[in-house]
Amino acid sequence: MSLIGTEVKPFKAQAYHNGKFIEVTEADFKGKWSVVFFYPADFTFVCPTELEDLQNNYETLKSLGVEVYAVSTDTHYTHKAWHDSSETIKKITYVMIGDPSHTLSRNFDVLIEADGLADRGTFIIDPDGVIQAVEINAGNIGRDANVLINKIKAAQYVRNNPDEVCPAKWKEGAATLKPSLDLVGKI
Amino acid sequence: MSLIGTEVKPFKAQAYHNGKFIEVTEADFKGKWSVVFFYPADFTFVCPTELEDLQNNYETLKSLGVEVYAVSTDTHYTHKAWHDSSETIKKITYVMIGDPSHTLSRNFDVLIEADGLADRGTFIIDPDGVIQAVEINAGNIGRDANVLINKIKAAQYVRNNPDEVCPAKWKEGAATLKPSLDLVGKI
């Protein structure tokens, strides 16, 4: 059984956010959409391009009512240091959670035990704190924030229109399907 | 721990393929790239649009050396019947696996026990039978074959160029990164 449809498990973590250290818990995932974006480690190679891509789309995400949480098993101190020293990371304005205790990485089933690092996993969480989409790539394959945004829009549309479904390749504004008995076997 | 980096578990299943019933096992995943594409049920609503989208890109996928296996907990008889009766499904030329015993759905952790149906999960598997990417959406959100193809290309590039990494939004032909100690903290 996948994590789809399950509620985020309790946790408490320190994060770096806009020049401050803050605490984040599962309560922060209630009442708005969230993206939890795991990556293996600060100061590595794919990671900054993915995080930059996410930042470049952060305004769009915020306009959709989505908060973004990047997570690695590094500390929040290291997140700040990376933020201070990297031109790329410096631009980031979303939350960067430190997970040195592996709690979040275990809760989302992305901890690589032997390495103490997280898989490259993205989770879309609805305002009830329930996971709606999962995406995990092997170590050296980057993710695409546009793809993520499309998926969030579909998830939001489905939540707001519970009797409609988003077909493949659905983009905002495109037609949806209204399931009805008559359609069974007709499509 | 996710399924990323693990080998596909043994299974034996009946499938419908181009007018015939065939047997598929984990051995079929060795020596070429595979996509295993779970969907909840035949004769439902999001499913055919997703399957059609996949078919529309099947030639591209084949040119990349990728075989496609769609899987639901329906029987291969039902797959054939759907194929016969639906204009959309009639076009499909890739393999449609029946999983009424839930074996594959359990192996890939996508079985919803209470319903006996699979989550909407996509798995990219390399020629060693090892899972390289996972994507799972909640019930009513469709997938996009273009996104899948981009991810496969990145996975193939990384496999063929083990000392390079594909950054975020990487598209075929775009620049990659060569990890080196000098780059640490420089990006």
Added chain:
Amino acid sequence: MSLIGTEVKPFKAQAYHNGKFIEVTEADFKGKWSVVFFYPADFTFVCPTELEDLQNNYETLKSLGVEVYAVSTDTHYTHKAWHDSSETIKKITYVMIGDPSHTLSRNFDVLIEADGLADRGTFIIDPDGVIQAVEINAGNIGRDANVLINKIKAAQYVRNNPDEVCPAKWKEGAATLKPSLDLVGKI
């Protein structure tokens, strides 16, 4: 110990019935006679002839106060699709239960685990929800609705005349036996 004399276990299932999707539970088995009629899979070979035979006798069964529930591990969507596409199945007006979660098939001990399909089992259930007769055939042997009806009549006669017994080959209207001490060893 067989299931004879035991009460039907709790379940909740989706079914196709006369152009609608309905929910069926064990509560539906109280207060009237029921036949639960398992078959392996939609769109297969023996099955439609058995189901048609049952439909042909459905009026008789209803006149005896009996409701009929056909069950396979297919979904109710597939049941509808079969209903729509098969000349034979189109005629069916009794309830067709989908059991993709295997709950009912397990409750009645007819699930073939390796296949995820049900044995060809028929169960006669009295108005207390208690199983009075079981019949199970190997895969390719069809059942006969007349035989079923005779058995139901005998079961009903015995229930209404608790101090009589139906001898072998008993048909409605035939003589029954009144067990008495004097008969012991006399027949």
Added chain:
Amino acid sequence: MSLIGTEVKPFKAQAYHNGKFIEVTEADFKGKWSVVFFYPADFTFVCPTELEDLQNNYETLKSLGVEVYAVSTDTHYTHKAWHDSSETIKKITYVMIGDPSHTLSRNFDVLIEADGLADRGTFIIDPDGVIQAVEINAGNIGRDANVLINKIKAAQYVRNNPDEVCPAKWKEGAATLKPSLDLVGKI
């Protein structure tokens, strides 16, 4: 899971047969068709009519290559005594197994533990010792040997013609179905 498709478990029992006491084991079920016919108790009411009905059809069954084994939890001594004293039972020429140790009744899942008596269960066993059909009725409902014979004929036909299936109500000589992919969804 039902007993259909499983091999008869090992046992050793004493039986009364044509004026002699003989031993019967599971080995006797190999190489010919067998009917194992459980009934609750000697010197009771439904039982003799069922046993007589079976005897009346014993020649037919033998001509089909079928041996018949009636079984109750009485001893073989009691079987002989019943045979000696009852006009009905005196006619019986098939094997009457005594099962006071409950071994066979447990092996075939028909023992009513609280009573130490067997359910009214019939089992058709093929020449490999594998169970092909099961029928069990609640206490006061008799069985019909004609129904049994029809079922045996269907089972034999299917065994001899492994690529055909017997539809519902199939009688000897009637048409069978040859499953083929083209028929899927066509019936």
Added chain:
Amino acid sequence: MSLIGTEVKPFKAQAYHNGKFIEVTEADFKGKWSVVFFYPADFTFVCPTELEDLQNNYETLKSLGVEVYAVSTDTHYTHKAWHDSSETIKKITYVMIGDPSHTLSRNFDVLIEADGLADRGTFIIDPDGVIQAVEINAGNIGRDANVLINKIKAAQYVRNNPDEVCPAKWKEGAATLKPSLDLVGKI
């Protein structure tokens, strides 16, 4: 530890008694002396001579306030049939309990599991339902009712004269011993 001095365990059984079927429970053993007389099977060889011997002494036993219960693992139906057909058994007027469920045979530790038959055991039970004497013989050795009666008389004498003991070979009317400290080592 033997069963001597222990109370009879609860049971419920059907019995044949003077042309009627009655129910017997452990409550019937309270308030009078009882003999429980196990034998292997109806319609066998030693058994009827033992049962006849018991019947010949039944008046004496009744005059001593003793009820007799013969028990085999046969049913009460078989007991009646034996009673009807055997010149010897026809004379019996004490209770014949059927124990096809093996409950009583297990309670008195005389069940031969492999055979489903009882050992040839006799139990003398006092009016408190407590076992005072046990005798068990291997299969082909008969018992003697006179010996039983002598033992009951001794048991009754001891119960009525709690400060006396019956020496070996004690017969009714013979001298008993009054245990006293002075006798220790003197006999």
Added chain:
Amino acid sequence: MSLIGTEVKPFKAQAYHNGKFIEVTEADFKGKWSVVFFYPADFTFVCPTELEDLQNNYETLKSLGVEVYAVSTDTHYTHKAWHDSSETIKKITYVMIGDPSHTLSRNFDVLIEADGLADRGTFIIDPDGVIQAVEINAGNIGRDANVLINKIKAAQYVRNNPDEVCPAKWKEGAATLKPSLDLVGKI
């Protein structure tokens, strides 16, 4: 299940026999008939009369090829002392086993745990070391050696004539029964 038909369990014990201390083991029970005769305690009341009665019949028993072993949980020292001081016990010439470790009393299931004393149990053992008859009386009821001798004669007759059975009240020289199918239900 009773001890009837089971082999005597291994033990090693000290005994008093004709002015000497000897060791007795289960090996002594092979190759001849044995009587093991438990009694509660030396220097008590019923016991010496029982032991005297046994001694009075010891010649007869020996002529039947039977050795006698009296057993209590007293030591062999106490057996000798009793032998020395009691006019009755002085006459005894059979073996008196001491069982202070309770081994034999436990092996024959006659130990009263709370008291550390044995029930008044007699066991007849055949030349294979297998128990053929058991008799146990509550504390104050004596046994009768004549009864024992009759039972041994029956047991020996049955062993020597395996196809005959001794009916009730059988005495040496009396007729036996030859079980045959024709006799079933005839006696």
Added chain:
Amino acid sequence: MSLIGTEVKPFKAQAYHNGKFIEVTEADFKGKWSVVFFYPADFTFVCPTELEDLQNNYETLKSLGVEVYAVSTDTHYTHKAWHDSSETIKKITYVMIGDPSHTLSRNFDVLIEADGLADRGTFIIDPDGVIQAVEINAGNIGRDANVLINKIKAAQYVRNNPDEVCPAKWKEGAATLKPSLDLVGKI
């Protein structure tokens, strides 16, 4: 951990005392000093000399407020018999407990399981029922009542003068030591 300082465990035993049979329990050990004196068996060799020695000092022991309990795994009947027949034991006026159930021997950890006999153990118990001294000798070594009396006097002195200690070889009336910090390392 030894039994020193632990309270005597509950027990109930029969004993021979001055021509009577009495019951003894752990309650008898409260309110006065007790000696529990185990020996292997009545009618053996070291034992009577030890018991006689104890009797010769019984008046002295009683004058010290001490009751004496001799214990073996023999019965109280055997104790009486030994008392009656032995010139030595006849003199004994203290309590002789029978322990055939091994309860006391187990409570005081002196049971030799393989033999069912007690070790030659002496226990001094204070008026609170707490064990103050233990002495156990191998089988053939006798004990000395004078040594026992000296030890009891020392134990009584210490109990009455809790701030003094009895040095080695202390005899009644001799000097004791008053422990004080100044003495540490000074003796």
Added chain:
Amino acid sequence: MSLIGTEVKPFKAQAYHNGKFIEVTEADFKGKWSVVFFYPADFTFVCPTELEDLQNNYETLKSLGVEVYAVSTDTHYTHKAWHDSSETIKKITYVMIGDPSHTLSRNFDVLIEADGLADRGTFIIDPDGVIQAVEINAGNIGRDANVLINKIKAAQYVRNNPDEVCPAKWKEGAATLKPSLDLVGKI
């Protein structure tokens, strides 16, 4: 079960002996008689008088072939220090074992867990390393070396004359008893 008759368990300990530190193991107990003499603690009150008493008799003990081992849970360093500072202990020439690891105190069942100190226990060990006598006193009661010597002489006499026993109060040179069957019950 007591330690009487059991072999000393393996151990390795440091000891102070005549101005040297030596190692002692269970092997040292083989081939000669040993006394193991536990006491609670160095620099306490009863202890030195006991140890001095033992030293005063050490020549006698040595002449009997006995080695003496005093043991407390103190270290061998503390033993030396006590030896150096105490006029009493300075005289000691036997072995003083340090048992700070509690190994020996546990092996001889004299450790008081709550205190980490040993009970005041004396053990006589024969040349096979088998314990022949145990004596344990509560905390403030001293022991007497004369008593110990008498017991060792009796133990040695019994070992050298296995067919004789030392009666109570036996002193060297006194008569012993030769157990024989004739003596049973005669003493």
Added chain:
Amino acid sequence: MSLIGTEVKPFKAQAYHNGKFIEVTEADFKGKWSVVFFYPADFTFVCPTELEDLQNNYETLKSLGVEVYAVSTDTHYTHKAWHDSSETIKKITYVMIGDPSHTLSRNFDVLIEADGLADRGTFIIDPDGVIQAVEINAGNIGRDANVLINKIKAAQYVRNNPDEVCPAKWKEGAATLKPSLDLVGKI
């Protein structure tokens, strides 16, 4: 996980302090700073120099509000004896705890089980009874009280100034660091 940050576990011990025996428990560690100073054994070699060094600094430690507890597995009697006989130890005025039961040594994880001695461990405990620093040396390496005092001063400074940290080599009066977000990565 180390003991740092954990509260001292409950214990009760006897100690020698300024010519008296006193009891010490974990309650004594509340309300002031404590040093618990384990050493292997009294009357050994490194130990007295370490204990003397500690005494030489005891006034300083007391002026810092610190109580000192030296602990070995010796008894408090031995501590007194050492104090009496050693010129070095005589000077000691802090508490010397005896731990023969190994309770404290186990609580602080410094017991060497095989030897029954403590490792050379020092623990600094704050006024809440919480361990703030641990130092353990192998057997023959001495500790330095100056180092201990510096560490206590740093611990006290940190406790009194919770928002400052003591850098490496910090000595009383030296500058501390005030952690602030701005300093991250700046030092």
Added chain:
Amino acid sequence: MSLIGTEVKPFKAQAYHNGKFIEVTEADFKGKWSVVFFYPADFTFVCPTELEDLQNNYETLKSLGVEVYAVSTDTHYTHKAWHDSSETIKKITYVMIGDPSHTLSRNFDVLIEADGLADRGTFIIDPDGVIQAVEINAGNIGRDANVLINKIKAAQYVRNNPDEVCPAKWKEGAATLKPSLDLVGKI
């Protein structure tokens, strides 16, 4: 029991060392002295002063044949980044191990599970890979490299002169103690 005297457990880790990433295992601890120096996290406050202090003494340590391994649960990537960005850390030339999998922190019992960070622990390891000294401070208390060097010198002296011990406050060149029996209690 502490880690003193135990061998370092197996591990494999990535480290940053002089501009390269290297692998370190327990094998690297054999054949030379090692210091393993845990600290909580890169980019924090006490840590850099401690690490700088260690670097300032690194030449001295190397001249003593000691290699230094600093360890935190950060990755080796983060170590490099800290090295690149901090003036203090830039100077470091010893090995900086990354322990994101917590393996080493667990092996040395310094992992704070709730935080995923290591305690501030220092371990001195001899050329056999055996731990000789442990020092752990609570979070905000720095360590002093001079103290460490003194302790290493003492450990080396003791290893090279196994029959001498280093007293408290021992500094290189100072007198040591030669333990001898005569010294016991003399210091």
